[in-house]
Amino acid sequence: SSVEEELRRSEERFRATFEQAAMGIAHVALDGRWLRVNGKLCEVLGYSREEMLNLTFQQITHPNDLDKNLEQVRRILDRETASYSMEKRYVRKDGSTIWANLTVSLVRGYSGEPEYFITVIEDIAERKRAEEAQRFLDNASAKLSSSLDYQATLTSMAHLAVPYLADWCAVDMVEEDGTIVRLVVVHEDPEKVALAQELQERYPPDLNAEYGVMRVLRTGQSELVPEIPESLLDEATVDAEHRSILHGMGLKSYLIVPLIARGRKLGALSLVSVESGRSYGDAELELAEEFARRAALCIENAWLYKEAQREIAERKKAEEALTRLASFPRLNPNPVVETKVAGEPSYLNPAAKEVFPDLSTLGNEHPILTDLESIDHEIRRSGGQPVTREVQVGDAFYHQSVSAVPGSELLRLYSIDTTELRQAEEALKKSEARFRSLVQNASDL
Known part of the structure; x- marks a missing residue:
C-alpha cells in the first residue's frame, strides 16, 4: 500500500541520514548499552560495530568524566x-583518550515512559589540541620573557619542552666566533642527562653532517624524522660502543627547529621522543616552530641585555682607571696643566705639551683655558671642591676637572680625552633603545 511504501521510504531516509552523518550517532539503552551505532562513531572510537554493541558507554568513558556524565543522565530521566x-573524554580501543562533544536527548513512549537515548558525538580532539597548544605557548611566552638572564632563558626553554613536547631536549647555540656549543640538555632522569653530556664530549658532532643540528643551522630549515630508522643510527655512530649506546637509548622520533630572531640564526632546539613513544608529525613541527620563534625573541632580548651590561661594566672600569691615572700628573698619559686664572700656563706635563702644542701661545683663547675666572669663583664658593666640565678642542672632546693648587693662586686642569667614550655612549644609547623595543615586542606576544 501507499502507506507502507511511505513508511519504507521514511525508514530508508532515516537509515541513510544515520549512517552517512559526519558525526557519531547512536541509540543507547537506559542502562548504557549501545543499541545502534553509525560508522562514524565506530571510526572515532576505534571499535567495530559488533564490538560496540557489546559495550556500554560507561565502559569507554574516561573515569574522571563518568560521574559528571551519569549525573546528566539522572537529570534527563527525572525530567x-x-x-x-x-x-567529555572517551577511551578508544587502542587505549588512547579522545575528547568529544556529547549531546543527548531521551526518547519516551506514548505513555511517557523512557525508552532510549539519542546520542550525538562530535570529535573535538583537534580543537582541544589547539587550545592546549595555545595555552602552552602563552605560558611559555610569559615564562621566557620574565627573565633577562641569558643562561636562565635557555634553561627555561628546555624545561618547558620536557615533557610536554619531548622526552629529551637539547639547546645548541652559535657563539660570537661562529662555534656551536651545546649549552643545555634536559631529561626527567638526571642520569640520562649526564649520559648525553658524556656522549657529546666523546663524540663531537660532524660539522659537515647532512642531517641533524649542523644541517638545521646551515640551512635554517627544520628537520623532522617521524620514525628514527636503524640505518640513521648506524650512520651517526663512530664506533661499536657508540652504536651500542645509541641503540640502547631507544630513540623513537625527533625534530630539530632553528632558533631565529629577526633573520639571525641563534641556535637550534632539538626534541627527541623516547619513553613516551610519540611519533612527531606536521602538527608537532608547527607547534615546535612557533615555540622556537617566541623563545628566540626572548633569547635575543637576554643576549642584548647581557651585552649592554658588559659594555656598562667596561665603561665603568675604564673610568675608574682614568681617575687613578689622573693622580700622577707627570706620568699621566692625559694632559695636566697648571695655570693662572688669567690663562697663563705655568706647567704642562709631557702629554699636555704633545696634545696642546699651541697652549702657551693662545693662552686664555685656547678652549681648555676659557672661562677660568668663573670656575675659580665656583671652586672658592664651594670650599675647594673641583669643578668638572666638557671641553671641545677641534674634533676631540675632553672631560676636564679643575681644582685649586694648594698654597698658590694656580688652578690645575686634568683633561681626559673622551672622544671614543662619547662615541661608545652614543652606540650604547642606540643599543638600549633597540633593547627596550625588543622587550616591548616580546611582552606583546
Whole structure:
C-alpha cells in the first residue's frame, strides 16, 4: 500500500541520514548499552560495530568524566532537563583518550515512559589540541620573557619542552666566533642527562653532517624524522660502543627547529621522543616552530641585555682607571696643566705639551683655558671642591676637572680625552633603545 511504501521510504531516509552523518550517532539503552551505532562513531572510537554493541558507554568513558556524565543522565530521566550537552573524554580501543562533544536527548513512549537515548558525538580532539597548544605557548611566552638572564632563558626553554613536547631536549647555540656549543640538555632522569653530556664530549658532532643540528643551522630549515630508522643510527655512530649506546637509548622520533630572531640564526632546539613513544608529525613541527620563534625573541632580548651590561661594566672600569691615572700628573698619559686664572700656563706635563702644542701661545683663547675666572669663583664658593666640565678642542672632546693648587693662586686642569667614550655612549644609547623595543615586542606576544 501507499502507506507502507511511505513508511519504507521514511525508514530508508532515516537509515541513510544515520549512517552517512559526519558525526557519531547512536541509540543507547537506559542502562548504557549501545543499541545502534553509525560508522562514524565506530571510526572515532576505534571499535567495530559488533564490538560496540557489546559495550556500554560507561565502559569507554574516561573515569574522571563518568560521574559528571551519569549525573546528566539522572537529570534527563527525572525530567529536570529535556537534553544535555557536555565535553567529555572517551577511551578508544587502542587505549588512547579522545575528547568529544556529547549531546543527548531521551526518547519516551506514548505513555511517557523512557525508552532510549539519542546520542550525538562530535570529535573535538583537534580543537582541544589547539587550545592546549595555545595555552602552552602563552605560558611559555610569559615564562621566557620574565627573565633577562641569558643562561636562565635557555634553561627555561628546555624545561618547558620536557615533557610536554619531548622526552629529551637539547639547546645548541652559535657563539660570537661562529662555534656551536651545546649549552643545555634536559631529561626527567638526571642520569640520562649526564649520559648525553658524556656522549657529546666523546663524540663531537660532524660539522659537515647532512642531517641533524649542523644541517638545521646551515640551512635554517627544520628537520623532522617521524620514525628514527636503524640505518640513521648506524650512520651517526663512530664506533661499536657508540652504536651500542645509541641503540640502547631507544630513540623513537625527533625534530630539530632553528632558533631565529629577526633573520639571525641563534641556535637550534632539538626534541627527541623516547619513553613516551610519540611519533612527531606536521602538527608537532608547527607547534615546535612557533615555540622556537617566541623563545628566540626572548633569547635575543637576554643576549642584548647581557651585552649592554658588559659594555656598562667596561665603561665603568675604564673610568675608574682614568681617575687613578689622573693622580700622577707627570706620568699621566692625559694632559695636566697648571695655570693662572688669567690663562697663563705655568706647567704642562709631557702629554699636555704633545696634545696642546699651541697652549702657551693662545693662552686664555685656547678652549681648555676659557672661562677660568668663573670656575675659580665656583671652586672658592664651594670650599675647594673641583669643578668638572666638557671641553671641545677641534674634533676631540675632553672631560676636564679643575681644582685649586694648594698654597698658590694656580688652578690645575686634568683633561681626559673622551672622544671614543662619547662615541661608545652614543652606540650604547642606540643599543638600549633597540633593547627596550625588543622587550616591548616580546611582552606583546
